[in-house]
Amino acid sequence: MYVKFWGTRGSIATSLPAEAIKQKIFQALEGAAGLNLADEAVLKRYMERLPFTIWGTAGGNTPCLEIRSGNQLLILDAGSGLRLLGLELMQNGFAEGNQRADLLITHTHWDHIHGFPFFRPAFIPHNHFTFHSPFPDLAERLAEQQQPNFFPVPLNYMSATLQFNTLAENQWYQLGNFKIYPMRLVHPGETYGYRIEAASSSLVWATDSEYKQVDWASTENYLNFFQNADLLVFDAQYSLSEVLDKPDWGHSSAIMGAEFASRAGVKKLALAHHDPTSSDEKIWSDREQAEAYLQRRQKNQPACEVLVAYDGLTLEL
Numbered sequence: 642m643y644v645k646f647w648g649t650r651g652s653i654a655t656s657l658p659a660e661a662i663k664q665k666i667f668q669a670l671e672g673a674a675g676l677n678l679a680d681e682a683v684l685k686r687y688m689e690r691l692p693f694t695i696w697g698t699a700g701g702n703t704p705c706l707e708i709r710s711g712n713q714l715l716i717l718d719a720g721s722g723l724r725l726l727g728l729e730l731m732q733n734g735f736a737e738g739n740q741r742a743d744l745l746i747t748h749t750h751w752d753h754i755h756g757f758p759f760f761r762p763a764f765i766p767h768n769h770f771t772f773h774s775p776f777p778d779l780a781e782r783l784a785e786q787q788q789p790n791f792f793p794v795p796l797n798y799m800s801a802t803l804q805f806n807t808l809a810e811n812q813w814y815q816l817g818n819f820k821i822y823p824m825r826l827v828h829p830g831e832t833y834g835y836r837i838e839a840a841s842s843s844l845v846w847a848t849d850s851e852y853k854q855v856d857w858a859s860t861e862n863y864l865n866f867f868q869n870a871d872l873l874v875f876d877a878q879y880s881l882s883e884v885l886d887k888p889d890w891g892h893s894s895a896i897m898g899a900e901f902a903s904r905a906g907v908k909k910l911a912l913a914h915h916d917p918t919s920s921d922e923k924i925w926s927d928r929e930q931a932e933a934y935l936q937r938r939q940k941n942q943p944a945c946e947v948l949v950a951y952d953g954l955t956l957e958l
Contacts, residue, residue, distance in 0.1 A: 642842035642958040643709040644872065648702030648722020649950040651848070651878045651892070651914035652752055655701045661920060668695050693951075699915055699924050700952025703752040704848055706874070710818040710839035714742040717835065717846050722952060723756030730762050738767035743816055745823075746774040747848060748832035749782045757783060758792050768801035773816065775823055775833055777807045824866050826850035828891035836866055842958040844872045848914045851884075851891045855900070867905035871958040874950060875901070877912035877927060878919075895931035895947075902945045903938040909958075910935075913950035924949055 648654075669691060678684045688696070703720030716726065727735075734740050740762070747753055762768050772779055780803070784796040796803075808814060810833065814821045822836040827850050834847040845867050852860065867873050875898035879887065884894050895912050902910040912931065915924050932947045939945065948954070 642837075642839045642844065642871075643707075644844065644956045644958060645707040645726075646705075646722070646911075646913075646950050646952060646954045647707060647726045648705040648718075648720040648756070649699060649913045649915060649952055649954075650701050650703050650720075650752075651876070651916060652703075653917050654703050654721040654752075655917040657698050657701065657921075661698075665695050665698075694921055694925050697951065698921050699919075699949060701917075702952050703756070704747075704914065705756060706846060708819075708837060708839075708844065713817045713819065715816070715819055715837070716742055716744045717837075718747055718753045718848075719744065719757040719760070720752050720754070721756045721759075724759040724761075727760040727762050731765075735762035735765060735768055738765050741769045741771075743819075744770060744772045745821065745835050745837075745846075746772060746776070746779060747826075747834065747846070748828065748830060749776065749779070750830065750832075750849070751786070753849075754783060754786060758787055758794060763799045763801045763803070766800040769804070770801055771804040771806055773806045773808055773814070773821065775808050775810055775825075776831070779807075780805045822866075824862070827852070829889070832891075834866065836870070843870045844874070844958060845870045846874050848874065848876045849891055850876050850893060851889070852893055852897055852901075853888070855897075860901070860904075863901060864905045867901055867907055869906045870908070872909045872911060872956065873898070873902055873905075873907045874911045874913050876914045877931075878914045878916045880923075880927060895927040896934055899931040899934045899938070899945075899947065902947075903935055903942070906942075907945050908943075909946045909948060909956070911948045911950040911954075 702722035704718040705722030706717040708715040787796045820838040823833045837844045876893045877895040878892035881894045
């Protein structure tokens with residue numbers, strides 16, 4: 642199973658502030674003190690050794706995940722990251738039409754659907770996109786965000802075939818190479834996570850969820866949902882103290898993700914849905930705290946790898 646993150650920010654798309662870019666440049670130059678950067682080979686070696694937190698960023702697009710198994714494409718959520726995925730698909734056959742993809746939608750808060758009006762493959766005749774979700778009115782919800790008061794191009798202007806399939810929660814579905822299991826999560830409004838399995842790989846997409854009760858009885862259904870996942874993509878929008886200060890906001894923390902990963906035997910934990918105000922430093926600091934927590938919890942267990950989900954991250958499961 643091939644996985645690529647196209648959007649990992651929560652709530653609203655946000656760009657890296659100019660001051661943050663300036664600070665990254667300063668750190669890079671500070672680390673190069675004493676090196677002959679006029680020597681291209683020296684410069685190249687130095688650049689290769691720079692940590693990602695200096696030369697890169699978590700990114701600012703809202704949730705979108707590309708998954709492939711064989712020649713089948715599955716897209717999770719339609720945040721602003723979907724626009725960039727669409728541009729890549731246009732370079733790989735979708736500009737000519739007669740291409741297909743399935744989309745799973747967790748919920749219809751803006752940050753999870755506002756990329757779809759900018760999804761260029763949907764404007765190409767004979768492309769076919771099937772939306773799967775537990776929302777029987779998903780077509781109407783997508784059409785509403787493209788009403789003239791909010792967007793200049795209506796949904797029915799899109800030339801691709803758009804099909805909508807309603808899923809029942811807590812049931813397995815076969816979508817070609819993929820097995821899909823939707824489960825209700827705790828978030829304002831109605832939202833769902835998805836467990837996806839293909840061949841011998843498993844992934845859980847669990848953004849936008851809050852966990853107020855952490856005893857075994859209250860979390861058993863989540864533990865079963867996450868059990869032995871090769872990759873758990875988890876809502877880590879807030880720090881643990883921020884979660885306590887924001888009850889009913891519907892988000893969680895890196896530490897909670899680490900606790901679930903430890904209990905459920907997860908192999909990789911990807912922290913995602915980063916708050917729009919969170920700097921790269923805070924996001925990677927949260928990862929370090931989650932990693933340290935797991936090291937204490939898993940002394941006699943196989944280690945769970947903790948990742949920061951960032952725009953452009955690719956994984957093979």
